[in-house]
Each structure stands twice: as structure tokens, then as C-alpha cells.
Amino acid sequence: xxxxxxxxxxxxxxxxxxxxxxxxxxxxxxxxxxxxxxxxxxxxxxxxxxxxxxxxxxxxxxxxxxxxxxxxxxxxxxxxxxxxxxxxxxxxxxxxxxxxxxxxxxxxxxxxxxxxxxxxxxxxxxxxxxxxxxxxxxxxxxxxxxxxxxxxxxxxxxxxxxxxxxxxxxxxxxxxxxxxxxxxxxxxxxxxxxxxxxxxxxxxxxxxxxxxxxxxxxxxxxxxxxxxxxxxxxxxxxxxxxxxxxxxxxxxxxxxxxxxxxxxxxxxxxxxxxxxxxxxxxxxxxxxxxxxxxxxxxxxxxxxxxxxxxxxxxxxxxxxxxxxxxxxxxxxxxxxxxxxxxxxxxxxxxxxxxxxxxxxxxxxxxxxxxxxxxxxxxxxxxxxxxxxxxxxxxxxxxxxxxxxxxxxxxxxxxxxxxxxxxxxxxxxxxxxxxxxxxxxxxxxxxxxxxxxxxxxxxxxxxxxxxxxxxxxxxxxxxxxxxxxxxxxxxxxxxxxxxxxxxxxxxxxxxxxxxxxxxxxxxxxxxxxxxxxxxxxxxxxxxxx
Numbered sequence: 001x002x003x004x005x006x007x008x009x010x011x012x013x014x015x016x017x018x019x020x021x022x023x024x025x026x027x028x029x030x031x032x033x034x035x036x037x038x039x040x041x042x043x044x045x046x047x048x049x050x051x052x053x054x055x056x057x058x059x060x061x062x063x064x065x066x067x068x069x070x071x072x073x074x075x076x077x078x079x080x081x082x083x084x085x086x087x088x089x090x091x092x093x094x095x096x097x098x099x100x101x102x103x104x105x106x107x108x109x110x111x112x113x114x115x116x117x118x119x120x121x122x123x124x125x126x127x128x129x130x131x132x133x134x135x136x137x138x139x140x141x142x143x144x145x146x147x148x149x150x151x152x153x154x155x156x157x158x159x160x161x162x163x164x165x166x167x168x169x170x171x172x173x174x175x176x177x178x179x180x181x182x183x184x185x186x187x188x189x190x191x192x193x194x195x196x197x198x199x200x201x202x203x204x205x206x207x208x209x210x211x212x213x214x215x216x217x218x219x220x221x222x223x224x225x226x227x228x229x230x231x232x233x234x235x236x237x238x239x240x241x242x243x244x245x246x247x248x249x250x251x252x253x254x255x256x257x258x259x260x261x262x263x264x265x266x267x268x269x270x271x272x273x274x275x276x277x278x279x280x281x282x283x284x285x286x287x288x289x290x291x292x293x294x295x296x297x298x299x300x301x302x303x304x305x306x307x308x309x310x311x312x313x314x315x316x317x318x319x320x321x322x323x324x325x326x327x328x329x330x331x332x333x334x335x336x337x338x339x340x341x342x343x344x345x346x347x348x349x350x351x352x353x354x355x356x357x358x359x360x361x362x363x364x365x366x367x368x369x370x371x372x373x374x375x376x377x378x379x380x381x382x383x384x385x386x387x388x389x390x391x392x393x394x395x396x397x398x399x400x401x402x403x404x405x406x407x408x409x410x411x412x413x414x415x416x417x418x419x420x421x422x423x424x425x426x427x428x429x430x431x432x433x434x435x436x437x438x439x440x441x442x443x444x445x446x447x448x449x450x451x452x453x454x455x456x457x458x459x460x461x462x463x464x465x466x467x468x469x470x471x472x473x474x475x476x477x478x479x480x481x482x483x484x485x486x487x488x489x490x491x492x493x494x495x496x497x498x499x500x501x502x503x504x505x506x507x508x509x510x511x512x513x514x515x516x517x518x519x520x521x522x523x524x525x526x527x528x529x530x531x532x533x534x535x536x537x538x539x540x541x542x543x544x
Contacts, residue, residue, distance in 0.1 A: 003131045004029035004162040006169055007095070008037050010138035013171035016066050018042050018057065018418060019095075020050035024070020026097030029162040042418070042447065045439035047074055049411040051081020051094065052437065056375065056412035059090035060395055060419055062210065064145040064153075070097040072110030076117070080405055082152045083121035087275055087402035088233065089206060091150040093141045094118070100160035101129065118154040125154035131166035139172040147177060148295040149273070150210065179211070179295060179313035187320050189308040190291050195326035197266035197289070200226045201333075203249070203282070206233035207271020207294055208314060209394045216315035217270060218242070220322045226268070227333040229257050231276045232386040232401040240390040246333060247340050248386045250277050250401060253534060255387070256340050259542035260333050264288060266307075271295075271314055275402045279303040293317050335543045344388045351502045354524035357384040357456065363506040364426065364454065365390055367513060372396065372424040373416045377409030379430035380462030380530055407436030413451040414444050424452075424513050431457040431482050438488070444518040445493040452512045455485060456525040466530040489520035499523040 001009075007030060011019070020042045023031045034041050044050040047069045054065030065085075069078050075096040085092035099111045118125050124144045128137050141153040194200055208217055214237045221228050221244040228238045232250040240247060246257045261267070261282040268291045280303040283290070292298045292309040310317045347358035361384055368374070370392040376385040376399045391397040398416070400408050413427035434455045444451055456462075461478040468475040489496030495515055497508045505523060512519035 001166065002029060002033070002162065003128070003134050003164050003166050004157070005033040006134050006166055007138060007157065007162075008033040008039065010135055010171040011066065012038055014138070014142045014174055015063065019066045019068050020044055020053040020415070021068030022047055022050065022070070022074060024074050024097055026071045026099065026159040027068060027157070027162070029159070030068065030095070030097070030157065042443070044411070044443050046437065047077030048081050048407065049437045049440040049443065051078045051092070052084065052408045052411035053415040054092045054094070055081050055085035055088065055090050055408070056398060057415040057419055058085060058092045058150070059088065059398065060416055062091070062146070064091040064093045064142050065415070066093050066095065068095045071099060071114065072112060075114045079117070079121060080407075082118065082154065084400055084403040084405045084408060086121050086123065086152040088400050089149045089151060089210065089273065089402065091145040092152040093145050094152060094154045096154065096156050097162070098127070098156045098158040101158050102160070114156050115154070121152065122154045123151040125156070127156040127158070128161055129158070131161065131164050132169060134166065135169050135172050139174070142174070148210070149207070180311070182310045182312040182317040182320060186308055186310045187317065187324070190293070190310050190321050191324045193266055193289055193291055193307055194224065194268065194321065197328065199264050199330055199332055200224070200266040200268060200328050201260055201264035202226050202228040202268045202270060203231070203272050204228055204234045204237045204270045205231045205272035205276060207273060208234060208237045209271070211271060211295060211314045213271065213314040213318065214238070214394045216318040220318045223322045223327065224325055225328045225331065227260060227337070229260065231272065232399045233276055234271070235386065235397045235399065236391040236394040239392040241392065243334075243337065246337060249282065250386055251383065251537070252281070253537050254540055255537055256336060256540070258282065259336055262542065263332060266291065268293065270318065273402070274299045274301060274304065339543050344390060352526065353502050354458070354526040355499070355502050355505065356526050356529050357381060358388055358529070359502060360454075360456065360505060360523060360525065361385065361389045364428070364509060367506060367509045368424060368426070370396070372426070373398065373420065375409055375412040375416055375425065375427045377427065377429035377433035378404050378406045379433050380466060380527055381428055381430050381456045381525070383463070383530070385428055406433040409433055410437050410444070410451075410453055411440045413453070414440060414447070414449050417449045417451050418447075426452045426454055426513075428454050429456070430462060431455055431459065432461050432480070435482070441489065441492045441494055441518060441520070448516070449518065450516055451518050452509070453518070453520045454509070455520060455522055457482060457485065457522050458525050458527050460527065462527040462530060465527075466534065469531055470534060485520055485522035493517070495519035497521045
């Protein structure tokens with residue numbers, strides 16, 4: 001068989017269901033091999049959309065999402081999505097074509113050193129130059145991508161190598177490392193510190209979701225009477241209706257949850273990743289005792305000097321500690337939680353128009369089931385999704401907060417719906433982020449993937465305006481014009497809606513979610529709330 005056919009057999013061996021991407025001259029042999037494969041090739045309208053689809057697919061499934069592009073501009077278009085997966089810790093394998101090996105030594109059409117280009121945004125990457133190493137290269141790409149902390153890997157396949165014959169090669173057995181048990185003496189040290197704490201607090205991150213440790217986190221909090229804050233990418237680890245939930249941390253200013261950290265003497269971090277929220281924000285005086293529970297050692301940071309690190313299977317570590325530690329006697333965050341929850345409920349009956357972001361998200365929550373999925377794009381709306389949108393189960397509110405790239409929303413929603421066709425999927429985007437990959441609406445229509453795109457529209461890069469106003473007292477170069485989103489959606493064959501009053505949104509959401517085709521909802525938003533929020537938080541007085 002050809003090397004390209006072996007590559008496809010190796011992908012089948014890794015249980016790949018979808019490959020997202022675009023064909024090109026230099027990956028023709030791979031495309032032809034896929035035609036006879038069990039793998040479904042999802043043709044996208046831009047390589048960045050393909051990478052974002054693989055990114056979200058990997059994050060939700062725990063198995064590497066796969067994207068494919070040709071050489072040169074096809075490969076470079078993947079970079080943002082690959083970088084996003086790498087910094088959001090989502091397993092992804094990217095495959096790119098390349099010119100034949102006899103062109104590497106000279107100037108050649110569309111040729112650049114893609115392996116060097118991808119090196120800073122991947123955990124590992126390689127170029128297949130010898131047919132007999134193909135199976136090893138593919139197996140390693142998946143193993144590295146899926147091993148904690150997961151991320152992106154990349155394989156480059158020159159077109160002449162792809163067309164060569166290869167004999168006696170088979171896909172390698174797919175093996176996965178077992179998570180180790182925590183060391184007994186480290187568990188004992190953690191038990192002592194937690195039992196002696198007066199005001200313990202948990203900070204839970206994306207690692208707890210990746211390792212499927214949500215149940216153990218909830219048991220730990222309940223058994224030891226400890227409040228829990230989540231990072232943006234940790235939303236849903238503990239249900240937001242739990243009395244122990246203090247919702248999320250992630251803003252670069254003090255928020256209500258900061259009051260809990262102010263008082264805490266011990267902070268138990270679980271699957272916490274510094275890439276989301278720097279420890280200087282919650283441990284500015286470097287005076288917290290930190291119990292680090294994770295699969296990987298702690299990152300080096302002067303504000304994150306751990307008292308004890310418990311490494312290994314997160315669920316096992318939490319349960320062993322919870323079985324031995326003395327529960328906290330203080331319910332010191334009860335009033336704080338009331339303040340946090342009230343912010344969501346306060347806007348349920350707000351009738352102002354354009355609609356406040358809190359009201360939009362309140363109505364969205366009412367029409368979704370607990371296990372439906374919201375994929376947030378990046379922008380001012382992300383702050384509100386993270387802070388006030390209640391989440392009850394892990395992997396039901398997807399936020400990019402590592403690389404945090406605009407444009408992930410719509411393609412991410414397509415991938416989520418392909419993976420979970422029985423769930424309703426909504427992407428919440430700003431008008432800026434939506435138009436960055438709006439072409440994937442055609443992909444959704446062609447595949448008959450009924451996702452709903454809820455667009456917060458204000459003709460402005462709202463988050464940048466907020467930062468400019470806070471820094472300089474004025475804004476510049478952040479306003480733009482939008483197309484008619486209703487006609488835009490209908491031109492693709494999707495449904496299009498425009499919200500013209502606060503009382504219309506919920507009914508429109510219900511109707512859009514009932515359709516068997518994609519829908520776009522243009523919802524004018526009142527982003528004066530952004531500055532109002534920062535003013536409130538700037539004068540924050542912690543509730544007693």
C-alpha cells in the first residue's frame with residue numbers, strides 16, 4: 001500500500017471518526033485513501049475553522065481531534081486553531097501536506113518550513129521522510145497529544161513520500177499510560193494541612209474536567225465543607241446550584257469571589273492551570289498555603305509555592321484525602337455566595353432594550369437542559385458567560401481561556417453537535433468573533449448540523465472598548481458595520497432571526513432550537529454594562 005493509505009489505516013486504528021479540513025494538491029493521496037475509509041472527512045470553508053473544530057472535538061471527547069490541510073497557505077491557516085488547542089490543553093493532531101523532498105533545497109512554489117513554523121505551538125511535531133517510520137510517527141502524535149497535559153501535535157507528509165509504496169508496516173497498538181496512584185506520604189501531608197485550616201478554599205481548573213474528576217470534586221467539597229471556585233475552563237466541575245459553588249474566577253480585576261480568597265488560609269488547587277488565571281491575582285501576598293492536586297507537577301511561579309503536591313490520579317487523590325481529613329467547621333462563604341448568585345437573578349425581569357448581557361444569558365439558561373452545550377466565542381460576552389451563566393455539568397460550557405482566540409465559537413459548535421447530536425448546541429458570539437469564521441455556517445447547513453448562533457451585536461469590539469475606556473477614558477478604532485445577519489443566515493440556507501424587544505428573545509430561542517437546520521439570532525446588546533461592572537468591582541466591599 002501507499003504511505004498515504006497507511007496513514008489512514010493508522011488513523012482508523014486510533015478510532016478517529018472525523019477529519020476536519022480542506023483538500024489540496026499535496027494531500028491528494030491522503031484524500032483518495034480517505035474515500036475508502038470509515039473516517040468521515042468534514043470539508044470546511046477555511047482551515048482555521050477546521051482547526052477549531054478539531055480543537056473543540058478533542059476537548060469534549062478527550063480523544064485527539066484531527067485536522068488536515070495542504071502545504072503553505074493551507075498549513076499557515078491552521079496555526080491559530082492549533083495554538084488554541086495547545087494552550088487550552090485540548091488534544092489535537094494536525095496533518096499537513098508538503099512539497100516533494102527534492103524541492104527542499106531550493107526556492108519552490110508555496111514551500112515554507114512548516115515543521116519549524118508549528119514547533120512553538122505544538123507539544124511535538126515531525127516530518128515523515130521515510131515510509132517505514134509512518135506508523136511510529138502517527139502513534140506518537142496521538143500519544144503525545146492525549147497525554148497530560150494534552151495539546152497539539154503535527155505531522156508533515158511530503159507528497160512524494162505519501163505516494164511511495166510501503167511493505168510490512170502495520171499500525172501500532174494504541175496504548176495509553178495509566179494514571180499513577182498518589183504517594184502515601186504526600187496524601188498524609190495534605191490531610192494535615194487541610195485539617196488544620198481555618199478557612200480552606202478550592203480552586204478547580206480544566207484538568208479536573210479532562211480527567212473526569214467532577215464527581216470526586218463534588219464529594220470532596222461536601223464531605224469537608226469547603227467552598228469551590230472554578231476557572232473559566234473549569235465551569236461545571238461543581239454544579240452552580242451547589243451551596244459550595246462560588247462560580248468562576250478569571251477577571252483581571254477583583255471580583256466577588258476574590259473575597260473568599262482574601263480570607264482563605266489554605267487554597268487547594270485541583271487540575272489548576274496558571275495559563276488561565278495567574279496566582280498573583282488570588283495570592284498577591286504569597287501567604288496562602290497551597291495544596292496542589294494534579295497529574296503534573298506545579299509550574300514555577302513566585303506566587304505559587306506549594307506546601308505539598310499530590311500527583312497522580314486526581315479522583316483517587318481527592319477521595320483518599322477526603323476520607324482522612326477533618327471537615328472544616330466554618331461556613332464562611334454563605335453570604336458571599338448569596339451576592340454572587342443574586343447577580344444572575346437580578347436581571348430576570350429586565351425589559352430594557354438593547355438587552356443587557358445578564359438578561360440574554362438568563363433567558364438562554366431557561367431554554368436549555370442541564371446537559372446541553374454552550375460554546376462561547378471570545379470577546380466581551382465571554383466575561384458574562386463565565387461569570388453569570390449557570391453551569392451544572394462538566395463540558396457543557398466551553399470557553400477558550402488559554403489562547404483565547406476569537407472565531408472559535410461557530411466551528412466549535414459544529415464539532416460539538418457532530419460529537420453529541422442528541423444535545424442542543426448554542427454558540428454565543430460577539431458580532432466581531434462571529435464574522436471571523438462565519439463561513440462555517442455553510443458547513444453546518446451542508447452537513448445538516450442544527451446549531452444555533454446567538455450573536456451579541458453592538459457593532460463594536462466591546463472588550464477592547466472597555467479596556468480603552470478604563471485605561472485612557474476614550475476609545476478608538478473599535479467600531480464597524482455589520483451585514484444584515486438575518487439575510488446573511490438565510491442566504492446560506494439557515495434560519496435568521498432578529499430580536500427587537502427584550503420580551504422576544506426567549507420565544508425566538510425556543511423556536512430556533514426546535515429547528516432541524518442551523519439558525520442565527522441577531523440580538524442587540526447593551527454593553528454599557530461592561531463599564532458598569534468594572535466600576536462596581538472597582539469599589540467592591542467584601543460582604544461580611
